Amino acid sequence: MTTDQFLRVEMLPALHGDCLLVEYGDSARSRRLLIDGGPIATYPHLEARLNALPAGDRRFELVVISHVDCDHVEGIVRLLANQPLPIRVIDLWFNGWRHLVAGGHLLGGQQGEFLSALIVRRFEQGQWNGAFAGQAVVVPEQGPLPEQTLAGGLRLTLLSPTPTTLDTMRDAWQADLGAAIAPGDLDGAWRRLAQRKAYLPGQGLLGTTPELDTLLERQLKVDRAAANGSSIAFLAEFAGKSCLFLADAYHQVIGESIKRLLRQRGQTLLRVDAVKLAHHGSAGNISDELLALIDCPRFLISTNGSRFRHPDAEAMQRIIARSLHQPPTLCFNYDSKTTRPWASAELQKQLNYRAEYNPRPDAPYLIDL
Template sequence: MLHIEMLQALHGDAFILHCKKGKNEGVVVVDGGPTQDSFKIVKRLDMLGTIDLMVLTHYDDDHIGGILAYIKRHKDDKPFPVKEMWVNCAYQVPFKTSPNISMMQAKKLADELECINHDLIQSGHPAIRWRKPVIAGEEKHLPFADFQILSPFEYIKELNDANFKKEIANISRNNNRQKGDLEISLIELSRNNKKSPNETSKQEVVNWSSISFILNCDNYSALMLGDSYPCTIIDSLKRKGYNCDDRKLVVDYVKVSHHGSCNNISNEMLDMIECNKFLISTNGGTGRSCHPDRESIANIIYHTKRDKSKPIHFYFNYEKEKIEKKGFQFIKEGEEDECLFTIHDGIQLFP
């Protein structure tokens, strides 16, 4: 059994995964949305009681805000309501600060966890399991679910090395989405070549550190991509023996990376995945970062190896009208029938 809550977290991510494997049940929280929406997120998390696993994929404010607020709220609780945390902490992943990268919040979270564990141990309560970095290639087997970690790789620390940047030259195009994309057909957009990333961008280093994983429980599965880049996922899947022909990764759900940004998806990655249900968490974005990109929708619909006998289903946690009002229109009238896909908007719990 797997039930997924995709909470409304403005332009951020906040997921609750209700898992069951055999007779064992567990609750997994993945990210906590931005600081400005943390009160609402914490209120929902408080209703869960004990959280078996809390995952902070990376340190952007739209992921860490609610997590930090929750930790602060419960720091004096004994026992602490979170059993285990996956969080590659601030001093484990080197990157510089910028307005969108919450280095100080990451440091505060690390400090809070250190203090909480010290107090728990001193009072005879079990400490939170959190210290060890979560790295691609690891497998985690918990009583209620199994996890295969796809990112980040250990060589994340080399991201500041110019030589390493050469290896990632084709992961993304310029982030300035144009309204003119609406005038280009989805099939044409799907054929776009991804351009080189901006090598001066501090944001990319943080997204490269994003934790992504495959979750399996009973007969259900999900691919949770955080804000990861497709070349990392492709590399991990190939190392596990997956390919785009006779051994695709088959999952029930894909949480689309980075709120549907065209920088974080590729046809090659999609060709290796068999899935027709895609989750996109966004209210349309903030500032100049409007999501989802029409090109991302096009990639999912028209990548070469798509099984066209199965209609694609897109699930959004906000209403399409609200998303397009805050961002841009990303689908034209009639395209759902023409291109064999359906948009389900305002969905927060499924199946």
């Protein structure tokens, strides 16, 4: 890594969700990718960050929509509702219904339907899962883990989802459709999308109806385990720096993929500069076995705890006690009721860890790796 090369992660204020902007490059050129868009209230922050980019350089090598939970996807739906798009996207990763079912149509459970309708209208065919030749973004059951090197040299190694977790998501997704949207009816999904005031460009998405509001409320009750298990998660590496972006992925899946990667590379331990914790620091997404595979000084937690009271104390305690790198640093993008207890200087000294908080709560939290 030369002195002017960099890899940076920005955690945008995404309430209880994820919205991450990653930049990499050198003094001559900066490249970037966007991972998720948070819930709908995140969009003004995302819009402001995009508007701050140079007018002639709003290119994103990749946009990743990890899975269809509202706290990851709504801001992206709002972004894609703009016409024309305010950014240039080279590739977009998102597993829609056609990637869950062989020969399936472009449909999905509510938010997935909306996204599919938007993607079809906003992008060329080769831009949707382009790195995977338009097929599912998935870790095969055997063989090497999929790798993709973006322009400028950022290497991504896919860790999740697997065929099994996508199969589980397919069943939950189909059940969630109900009778509201006919399977494969993209035009119907588009009409419903166009009635959603929250996403209407210039008005705060495209008027609102009680029927659609009911659909969006039901989205929150989709099998969370299934949606989380379908998360697109990966290792990003550039110029000697690296970060694990784990979305809401299962720790068992990530652990097995890391073991495969270590075997591929002839290593016994994965050394990374940061881990963006899965599921906002949920106790169900981190394990001793996973931590034993990783040597990492920083753990990034994206949440204000407003909806699901993340991060869980058990998860933070597990990281503090089991991290191979001592002392570990917990990086919070919010100083909130659920994150503030970890700020205690006495507790940090007693348990041997460090806690860092976003110095500007209404701005992105920049972590320079």
